[in-house]
Amino acid sequence: MADDTRQPPPSADTPINRDTLTVNPENKPFTGTQWQGGKQLPATTPPPNANLLAGGTENTAGGKAPDVTVGNAFKDGVKWDDFTQLRKRPCVRDALLTGIGSGFALGGARAIYGAAIWSSCTWAVGSFCFGAPAMYQYCLYKRQAEKQGMMRAVEILNKKDIEKRAREARKEKVREERRKNKDVELDGQLAALGEKQSASGGGDGRPWWKVW
Template sequence: SLTEVVQTIKPADFLTVHQTPCARQGFLTGIGGGAAVGALRWVMGMPIPRAANWGVGVGALSALVQYEYCQYLRRQEREKMKRVVEVYDRKQAESRAQEEEMRRRERRRIAEAEAAERERRAGRGWWRFW
């Protein structure tokens, strides 16, 4: 539940929040978007407290959206890397199988050549006329 989630948050977590993936990008987008919207609303004639509320709201929303988008891109990249590793492993296995097949053929060819040489030697006499 929500209370259990809140209880897992430690004060030290707030000191390292900037180290979490995508947090920096989300914070910077939120700060920039919130400041821009707040300033724009103030310049357009809205009272400062209401313009600040708009700035904070837009900042929080844009930070959240940017954070989730960054996490989505990270998931996509992770899935792509899994596929790349799978393809690489499959190609390595195919390459090893081809190399093993080539070695097998080479051993078979050498064995056949040795057998043919033995037959050729066996067919000759042990003595020579000259």
């Protein structure tokens, strides 16, 4: 057990002087090193705060808003795959081919008819800048029209399917009614035949030639 560093309270007859107020230097406070044989443990760093999330934003605990820079804008919005996979996007291939073809044709025609190189190149670039977006918008319009046409065709097919099922249900209902009427008619014929046989064979319902 560690030594008790508390001093007994002075009694009423104890004189108050330097000796009574001085603490005994042998009575040291508990520091926790007594359990390790006097060895001081190395200092440990406190664990990280659980409320702080890695990569947090201003809406998370301990986060901060990212810096607004051009690099962050391109990093989050524009990727390199957007340029390398541009040709695979819808209508982009047709737009590029149309713009290149129209620019080459108009620029070449201007050069053949004696225009200056700079003028021919300007006409070619202008034709490309006009032809490619125009073809892109036309292609998008055709895709939208095809999409609407397919939706209309699907609606028509669904409507025809519903009508076909309704006709089949009506036919099945008519067949079921006919079957019930036929069963009722057959039951009536069998009952009449049984009554006729009973009347011709006697009151007991046996044929006339059966005596047993």
